Amino acid sequence: MADEKVNCIVVGAGPAGVSAAITMARAGLSVVVLERGEYPGAKNVQGAILYTQMLHEIIPNFWKDPKAAIERPVTEQRLWVMSDDSAIQLGFKSDRWLKEPHNCYTIVRVPFDQWYAKKAEEAGATLVCGMTVSDVIRANGRIVGVKTHDGEQLLADCVIAADGVNSMVAQMAGLRKELRSDEVALGVKEILAMPREKIEDRFCLERGEGATNEMLGKVTQGMLGYAFLYTNKETLSLGIGCKLSDFQRTRVKPYELLEALKNHPIVRRLIAGSSSLEYSAHLIPEGGYHSMPPLYADGILIAGDAAQMINPTHREGSNLAMTAGKLAGETVIEAKRRGDFSARTLSLFRKKLEATYIIKDLEDHKDVEEKVQKIPELISVYPDLLCEAAYEYFTVDGLPKRDHQRRIIARIRRQRGMFQLLKDAFRLRKVI
Ligand SMILES: Cc1cc2nc3c(=O)[nH]c(=O)nc-3n(C[C@H](O)[C@H](O)[C@H](O)COP(=O)(O)OP(=O)(O)OC[C@H]3O[C@@H](n4cnc5c(N)ncnc54)[C@H](O)[C@@H]3O)c2cc1C
Structure with missing residues (x-):
């Protein structure tokens, strides 16, 4: 890789990075995606609900692709307010959600990320897995490339930091600091195996349909957060996420919280007979609008979780990452057209984001947590x-x-x- 120069290095093969890579590669730019996981998705955790519209804008009619790694279209959403032994249920079910394009799907990130990253390769991007970016390279005050864990250097006109919640790249570029424990939530999740018919019987679903169940109240043991139970094809995704600062304050252990959730009388009945396939934990950036770093500087853009683009009130994150990745890609395409990768041209990214739901929603929800607290x-x-x-x-x-x-x-x-x-x-x- 030494001495190579490409138009754009994308750090991270999550939804933000892959969306950026697809957008730029389709426009003929030379793009390298560096992913620290052994394969895309290896390090990634999500509930996971995937909203259709934002991916449709990148891969039109993706749900018709027989290889698309999607689980079930969601036709019913439920919210439970829970005490120790009871729950009040609110819900919405609609036949309108039966029609394509469905509002959202359940997904499992490992197969989904692999399928999505393949789309970037098909568009012409080069994906290198097992490669951790360890530093940025600067020349004349601007970012001109990255160094990797094995001492390699790769140069580029522009770098997109799509490396998720901790974004070492944005930190190394001096654009943001390490997040405080009140700016992140910690989510823990298990994937539970259950036969297809049993899932459909238990959750009152017709063949192929999916449901989401979110849980508030006693299940979070006094912490700010919520639990979720989603139906996949032949698995359930059960998880819970609360503020990291609340975990520190209460000294509740994340795995004990998940265990207690599994034993709640209402949840216990729904997951009875399932077997655990996978346990994972991950941070969620929840600092919101107030914690967003500058989104660009000379030679660099930041997108997705790396830039705090999450709307936890509506459990949206991957869709924001996809839209932001796409807009970051479009910004780099424009910068190449102008032959100018300075902050002046890259500031277009912020303007593009302001014209979408991303900045508007983050702005509208900026004080929600404070008000709830x-x-x-x-x-x-x-x-x-x-x-x-x-x-x-x-x-x-x-x-x-x-x-x-x-x-x-x-x-x-x-x-x-x-x-x-x-x-x-x-x-x-x-x-x-
Ligand atoms: C428990 C939980 C539940 C969630 N539920 C939902 C949900 O239901 N719906 C929803 O829309 N969102 C949900 N989210 C949020 C969603 O997962 C994120 O918003 C989304 O993954 C952000 O995408 P991203 O591409 O910005 O970051 P990521 O998906 O985190 O991808 C970042 C990538 O960068 C790689 N990387 C990191 N550092 C380096 C480095 N130095 N070098 C190379 N590669 C690097 C990582 O391995 C990773 O592949 C949930 C999150 C959690 C934790």
């Missing part, structure tokens, strides 16, 4: 309160309904107070 009772009091109220409401035990209602009101007064409840509802309205 101001009502800790959302996690510590309300899940129990709601489940108890539902228990009273639905239980038929010979008591007059008015007595059940009095009990509900008495419990609210005792645990939160009517005035405070109204105040919380008002504050929550602002969060939503």
Whole structure:
């Protein structure tokens, strides 16, 4: 690789890096993707829900590709607010989601990343796996290439840092610092094997359909976060993610949290008879808009998790990474046309992002976490309160309904107070 020069080096073969590589290679640019994993996806973790639109914009009608590594189109989404032994369920099911293009699919990252990276190679990009970028190369104050763990150097007109949440490349380029523990969540996940028919029976799905189940409340043991249970073809993805600073504060161990989730009476029934295939853990950048680093400098762009492009409220990350990767690729194409890879031309990337849902959504959600943290009772009091109220409401035990209602009101007064409840509802309205 020594002394070689290409138009663009992409660091990382995740959704952001591969989207950038496909976009540039199709336009005839010389592109090298460096991936530290032995194969694409080897190091990557996701729930995983993949939104259709953003990938469709890069690989049109990808779901028609028989080799596309997608699991099930999601036709139903459920949200459970959980106490220790009960759950209130909200959900949405729609026949509209049965039609193509489906809103989203469940995926498993290892096969998905391998399939997607192949698309970049087919477009003409060179993918080198097992190659960790260990430093950036500078000349005259700009980034002109990278060094790899084995001492190789590769030069380029431009580098795209798509190396995920820790982004050593963006740090080495001086564009961001190491993230604080309150800027990241830690997600732990298991893939559980279960026969196809059993999944469909248990989750009330027709053949091939998929469902998502998100869980809030007691399952996070007082920490900010949520759990998920998604249906794949012949596996389930069960996981939970909470703020890293909360793990440090509570000293709850991530694997114990996942184990407790598996033993929750509602989850236990759904996963009964399954066997564990894989356990993984990964950080999620959740600093949001306030934590976004500068997205460009002379000779470098940052995209995806590396730039904090995550919308945790809507469990969106891979779609933002794909859109950002594509726009980073388009920016490099324009820079090549102009023969100028300075920050002046690369600033186009920020403008392109501002015109999309990415910056708009991140801006709109920038204070959500702070607002939620101001009502800790959302996690510590309300899940129990709601489940108890539902228990009273639905239980038929010979008591007059008015007595059940009095009990509900008495419990609210005792645990939160009517005035405070109204105040919380008002504050929550602002969060939503
Ligand atoms: C538990 C969990 C659940 C999630 N659920 C969802 C979900 O349901 N839906 C959703 O849209 N998003 C979800 N996300 C977020 C999603 O996974 C990320 O937003 C997405 O993967 C970001 O893509 P990326 O390409 O920016 O980074 P990554 O996918 O992290 O890819 C970065 C790549 O860079 C490589 N790399 C890192 N450093 C180097 C280096 N120095 N040299 C070479 N290569 C390097 C890595 O090996 C990796 O392949 C979830 C995340 C977690 C952890």
